[in-house]
Amino acid sequence: MTESDPRVTVDGFIGQIDATQVPRYGGEPTFARLPRLTDVPAADVAILGVPFDSGVSYRPGARFGPGHIRESSRLLRPYNPAADVSPFAVQQVADAGDLGVNPFNIDEAIAMIEHGARGLLEPAPRLLTLGGDHTIALPLLRAMRATHGPVAVVHFDAHLDTWDTYFGAAYTHGTPFRRAFEEGLLDPEGCLHVGIRGPLYGADDLVRDADVGFRVLPATEADQLGTAGMIEAIAARVGDRPVYVSVDIDVLDPAFAPGTGTPEAGGLTSRELLAVLRSFARLNLVGADIVEVAPAYDHAQITGIAAAHVGYELLSALALGKN
Numbered sequence: 659m660t661e662s663d664p665r666v667t668v669d670g671f672i673g674q675i676d677a678t679q680v681p682r683y684g685g686e687p688t689f690a691r692l693p694r695l696t697d698v699p700a701a702d703v704a705i706l707g708v709p710f711d712s713g714v715s716y717r718p719g720a721r722f723g724p725g726h727i728r729e730s731s732r733l734l735r736p737y738n739p740a741a742d743v744s745p746f747a748v749q750q751v752a753d754a755g756d757l758g759v760n761p762f763n764i765d766e767a768i769a770m771i772e773h774g775a776r777g778l779l780e781p782a783p784r785l786l787t788l789g790g791d792h793t794i795a796l797p798l799l800r801a802m803r804a805t806h807g808p809v810a811v812v813h814f815d816a817h818l819d820t821w822d823t824y825f826g827a828a829y830t831h832g833t834p835f836r837r838a839f840e841e842g843l844l845d846p847e848g849c850l851h852v853g854i855r856g857p858l859y860g861a862d863d864l865v866r867d868a869d870v871g872f873r874v875l876p877a878t879e880a881d882q883l884g885t886a887g888m889i890e891a892i893a894a895r896v897g898d899r900p901v902y903v904s905v906d907i908d909v910l911d912p913a914f915a916p917g918t919g920t921p922e923a924g925g926l927t928s929r930e931l932l933a934v935l936r937s938f939a940r941l942n943l944v945g946a947d948i949v950e951v952a953p954a955y956d957h958a959q960i961t962g963i964a965a966a967h968v969g970y971e972l973l974s975a976l977a978l979g980k981n
C-alpha cells in the first residue's frame with residue numbers, strides 16, 4: 659500500500675483511501691485513513707494526537723489513546739447518513755500526527771501542547787485533538803483563547819475536572835477547567851458539563867464548580883430529559899458563542915467505554931452521546947478534543963470505536979456548520 663493508493667476525492671477535497679479498492683485493515687493508520695497534513699496543500703480541520711498521560715490520578719495508559727483511536731477508525735466510511743453529510747467531501751480534513759511532549763515534566767508538556775496547537779491553527783483553523791488525559795484541555799483552551807477569545811466549553815465527562823489540586827499539584831487531569839477559568843480562557847456564561855455522576859469528595863465540589871461558571875447536566879437526568887432535552891439545554895446555554903467541545907470518553911457508561919482510567923457506572927450510551935454531538939452542527943464550533951481513552955483496559959476496540967465515532971460526528975458537525 660502506497661501514497662498512490664486511490665483516495666475518495668470530491669471537489670478537490672482529498673479524502674480517505676478508497677476502501678472499495680484498497681483493504682482497510684492495512685496501510686498507514688491515519689484517522690479514518692485520511693491524508694496526512696503534510697500531504698495536502700491546505701486543511702480546514704487538523705486531527706492532532708497528544709499522547710500524554712502524566713496527569714492521571716488513577717489508571718495510566720491514555721498516552722496510547724491517539725494510536726488506538728486511529729487504529730479503531732479504519733472502518734469509518736465517507737457518508738454519514740444520520741447527519742446527511744460527507745464530512746471529508748466539503749472540507750479538507752487531515753491528520754497532523756502526534757505531538758511529542760515531555761512525559762516527565764507536566765509544566766513543560768503543557769507549554770509544548772499549547773505551542774504545538776497554536777502552530778497548527780495557522781495551516782488548519784479547526785483542531786480535533788485525540789488525547790491523552792484531560793490535562794491537555796488546558797493548553798488546548800489557551801490556544802483557542804488566542805484565536806477566538808474566551809470560549810464556551812461543552813464538557814462531556816463523568817467528572818467535574820474543576821478541582822483545585824491533587825497532592826498539591828495544580829496541573830492534573832482533574833483540574834484543567836479550574837485553571838482555564840482562572841486564566842480567563844472560558845466564557846463562564848456559556849459553559850456546562852454533561853454526564854456528571856458518581857461519588858464526589860464532598861457536596862462542596864458542586865458549589866465550587868458553579869463558582870467557576872459551569873452548569874451541570876448530570877447523567878441522572880439523561881433519562882428524564884431524553885436526547886432532545888439534553889440538546890435543547892446545551893443549545894440554550896451556549897447560544898451563538900464560540901464553542902469548544904471536550905469529550906472525556908468516561909462520560910459513556912463503562913459498558914460502552916471500558917478502556918479508560920477513571921470509570922464510573924451509570925453513564926450515557928454511545929447512541930445518546932452521538933445524537934447530542936450530531937446536533938452541534940447548529941453551534942459555532944471552534945475546536946474539540948476526545949480524551950481519556952486508555953487501550954490497556956479496552957476490549958475488542960469497544961472504547962476505541964466509540965471514540966472514533968465521536969470524532970466522526972464532530973467532524974460531521976463541523977462540515978455542516980461550514981455552510
Ligand SMILES: N=C(N)NCCCC(=O)O
Pocket residue numbers: 715716792817819831832906908920950
Ligand atoms: N478527568 C478524569 N477522567 N478524571 C478525573 C478524576 C479525578 C479524581 O481522581 O478524582
Ligand SMILES: [Zn+2]
Pocket residue numbers: 815816817906908909920950
Ligand atoms: Zn472523566
Ligand SMILES: [Zn+2]
Pocket residue numbers: 792815817819831906950
Ligand atoms: Zn475528564
